[in-house]
Amino acid sequence: MNDSANSPPLAEGVKTIGSLQVPDPVFTCRDVDVFYGDKHAIKKVNIDIGRKQVLAMIGPSGCGKSTFLRCLNRMNDTIVGARVEGEICLDGQDIHEKRQDVVQLRARVGMVFQKPNPFPKSIYENVAYGPRIHGLAANRGDLDDIVNTSLRRAGLWEEVKDRLNNPGTSLSGGQQQRLCIARTIAVNPEVILMDEPCSALDPIATARIEDLIDELRESYAICIVTHSMQQAARVSQRTAYFHLGDLIEVGETNKIFTNPQAKLTEDYITGRFG
Amino acid sequence: MSNTNNVAERSAKETQSLVQASLARRYRAERRFRAYGLAAVLAGIGFVVFLFGTIFSQGLSVFQQSYVKLTIQYDSETIDPSGARNPDDLVTADYQALIRAALRERFPTVEGRPNLRELYALVSSAASIELQRRVVEDPTVIGQRETLWLLADDTVDMLLKDKVSRTAAEDERRLSDQQIGWIDELVREDRLALRFNRAFFSNGDSRDPEQAGVRGALIGSALTLLITLLLSFPIGVGAAVYLEEFAPCNRITDIIEVNINNLAAVPSIVFGLLGLAMFIGVFGLPRSAPLVGGFVLTLLTLPTIIIASRAALKAVPPSIREAALGMGASRLQMVGHHVLPLAMPGMLTGAIIGMARALGESAPLLMIGMVAFIVEVPAGVVDPATALPVQVFLWSDLPERGFVERTSGAIIVLLGFLLVMNATAVVLRNKFEKRW
Numbered sequence: 001m002n003d004s005a006n007s008p009p010l011a012e013g014v015k016t017i018g019s020l021q022v023p024d025p026v027f028t029c030r031d032v033d034v035f036y037g038d039k040h041a042i043k044k045v046n047i048d049i050g051r052k053q054v055l056a057m058i059g060p061s062g063c064g065k066s067t068f069l070r071c072l073n074r075m076n077d078t079i080v081g082a083r084v085e086g087e088i089c090l091d092g093q094d095i096h097e098k099r100q101d102v103v104q105l106r107a108r109v110g111m112v113f114q115k116p117n118p119f120p121k122s123i124y125e126n127v128a129y130g131p132r133i134h135g136l137a138a139n140r141g142d143l144d145d146i147v148n149t150s151l152r153r154a155g156l157w158e159e160v161k162d163r164l165n166n167p168g169t170s171l172s173g174g175q176q177q178r179l180c181i182a183r184t185i186a187v188n189p190e191v192i193l194m195d196e197p198c199s200a201l202d203p204i205a206t207a208r209i210e211d212l213i214d215e216l217r218e219s220y221a222i223c224i225v226t227h228s229m230q231q232a233a234r235v236s237q238r239t240a241y242f243h244l245g246d247l248i249e250v251g252e253t254n255k256i257f258t259n260p261q262a263k264l265t266e267d268y269i270t271g272r273f274g
Numbered sequence: 275m276s277n278t279n280n281v282a283e284r285s286a287k288e289t290q291s292l293v294q295a296s297l298a299r300r301y302r303a304e305r306r307f308r309a310y311g312l313a314a315v316l317a318g319i320g321f322v323v324f325l326f327g328t329i330f331s332q333g334l335s336v337f338q339q340s341y342v343k344l345t346i347q348y349d350s351e352t353i354d355p356s357g358a359r360n361p362d363d364l365v366t367a368d369y370q371a372l373i374r375a376a377l378r379e380r381f382p383t384v385e386g387r388p389n390l391r392e393l394y395a396l397v398s399s400a401a402s403i404e405l406q407r408r409v410v411e412d413p414t415v416i417g418q419r420e421t422l423w424l425l426a427d428d429t430v431d432m433l434l435k436d437k438v439s440r441t442a443a444e445d446e447r448r449l450s451d452q453q454i455g456w457i458d459e460l461v462r463e464d465r466l467a468l469r470f471n472r473a474f475f476s477n478g479d480s481r482d483p484e485q486a487g488v489r490g491a492l493i494g495s496a497l498t499l500l501i502t503l504l505l506s507f508p509i510g511v512g513a514a515v516y517l518e519e520f521a522p523c524n525r526i527t528d529i530i531e532v533n534i535n536n537l538a539a540v541p542s543i544v545f546g547l548l549g550l551a552m553f554i555g556v557f558g559l560p561r562s563a564p565l566v567g568g569f570v571l572t573l574l575t576l577p578t579i580i581i582a583s584r585a586a587l588k589a590v591p592p593s594i595r596e597a598a599l600g601m602g603a604s605r606l607q608m609v610g611h612h613v614l615p616l617a618m619p620g621m622l623t624g625a626i627i628g629m630a631r632a633l634g635e636s637a638p639l640l641m642i643g644m645v646a647f648i649v650e651v652p653a654g655v656v657d658p659a660t661a662l663p664v665q666v667f668l669w670s671d672l673p674e675r676g677f678v679e680r681t682s683g684a685i686i687v688l689l690g691f692l693l694v695m696n697a698t699a700v701v702l703r704n705k706f707e708k709r710w
Contacts, residue, residue, distance in 0.1 A: 113593065184601070
């Protein structure tokens with residue numbers, strides 16, 4: 001079916017194929033709909049996100065994978081006209097409930113963006129910013145410790161230890177992205193969301209980020225949106241395939257890539273479109 | 275095969291020649307456009323040079339003023355006949371008499387009331403105030419002799435600066451032949467010379483050109499602008515931040531935005547009328563006060579600052595906002611820690627433009643009474659004061675020759691003020707400027 005890309009949009013609420021649920025999930029999403037004005041961007045998505053594992057979200061451009069990712073820490077709140085419906089529970093509590101403070105949510109669910117976006121401040125200040133606004137460090141010594149540890153875990157310490165006061169923007173693209181990761185883990189989140197973190201980087205920098213993701217998986221749940229199927233195959237344990245706002249298939253990464261159940265998934269991962 | 279090749283080659287040549295033909299036309303158009311641009315720039319430079327040339331050629335002479343060197347005998351009989359050194363007596367004493375005596379001493383041959391009156395007219399009436407000041411400050415000088423440089427009359431000053439004709443018919447001049455003779459004699463003896471004009475920088479306004487100074491207007495302008503800056507910058511930036519970052523997008527904010535843009539184009543005299551009606555009429559604030567002037571100019575500069583600040587906020591890359599929000603910063607923290615520092619240079623530029631406009635405004639200040647003739651230098655924001663552009667306006671209307679150079683001199687001071695103000699803002703802006 002070469003023409004599946006041009007096939008008419010699927011009916012709403014397509015039944016997702018595969019294993020939606022995982023034992024002891026950190027996020028459980030049920031019947032999530034996202035609207036941008038009149039546009040129905042995400043249609044009745046159900047998925048669980050497990051602890052200490054990487055979930056890769058793949059799919060053609062405009063399929064809603066980034067939109068879904070941004071639901072998880074309510075970054076869509078900042079977009080005028082965006083509306084999220086359904087239930088997204090973090091550790092059993094709905095993140096859209098009134099009791100859930102968005103600032104606290106974002107401290108628990110960190111985010112790394114597509115384009116490295118360090119603050120126009122020093123490397124030290126970039127990492128120290130989160131702990132500082134959330135009051136995680138009682139004194140300068142604590143803060144130094146947090147900055148040091150975060151930079152080490154992001155694999156950046158050796159490269160920047162002598163120039164912590166240089167501007168974060170003076171680093172190379174790959175270093176900037178690792179600085180953004182260090183900044184995110186400095187507030188000790190439960191989940192890290194990554195929105196195509198390597199799309200602006202060269203292959204060597206990408207490899208370093210991928211190694212880093214592999215290490216961070218030991219401590220955090222990670223959701224990564226990627227355009228590269230190889231990257232999804234390399235770094236993730238589970239993969240979710242989105243198509244035009246529908247979650248088509250989700251399951252163990254090796255199963256998705258070796259034996260996809262849905263026709264659309266198969267067409268996409270074999271490179272017939274996308 | 276060869277046929278198609280020929281056609282292809284021919285059409286390629288044709289294309290080339292067509293491109294060639296159009297190329298010449300395009301370059302001609304570009305050369306013409308450049309010539310127009312250059313002509314416009316040169317014309318602009320020409321006018322600026324002409325403007326500054328006129329102002330400086332007329333105004334630079336104001337920084338020097340004619341002074342007469344006289345030996346004053348502080349005669350105790352004239353100043354303080356009782357010998358009690360009563361401060362009130364010292365203030366009211368006839369110091370003019372001391373100057374007259376000194377002049378008679380220098381020109382002993384002059385006799386007769388009309389001649390003496392001509393002689394006395396060479397020295398400014400301000401000279402006696404200088405003597406009074408000296409005696410009140412230090413009464414021990416009474417009875418002693420002192421050689422002083424005293425302010426000469428403005429007619430003498432104009433003659434020394436070659437601003438009036440020596441050869442016109444005598445009844446068309448303000449100085450008689452006899453007076454010119456005395457002046458030349460004093461100049462030969464180095465007793466009459468152009469010296470740095472302290473009075474211009476230390477005095478307020480005066481009816482006598484030689485006594486009139488810009489200090490009152492300068493302080494008045496500085497106080498007015500201080501009030502303006504203190505009010506309009508925080509309010510303007512606050513309004514811009516609220517409208518840009520926090521306000522919901524709806525009809526009301528649209529109407530507010532349109533109205534702010536319209537306010538920026540309202541003639542300044544309307545703000546003056548508003549200030550007169552509100553601040554003076556309703557709130558009963560004093561007339562002619564820099565406080566009210568500052569309020570009125572705040573209204574005038576707010577739209578400019580708000581518009582520039584909103585543009586600066588819009589120019590901050592969204593990635594920085596996302597980064598801050600993604601870290602769990604609240605909206606206010608995002609703005610305060612990241613957006614505002616990045617927008618600050620642009621906001622300062624807006625403030626510079628607004629303040630420069632406020633400094634040059636005279637119309638709204640006329641409405642609130644800052645156009646009054648005020649001799650005293652204002653000491654506070656509720657004292658009566660005038661402002662530099664208003665002072666220029668006032669002096670440009672006066673008939674005495676001395677005020678012509680003072681008008682230009684005040685313009686030079688105004689330009690200097692503007693330059694200092696803008697330089698400060700540029701330094702501040704460069705300090706805040708960060709790359710991202």
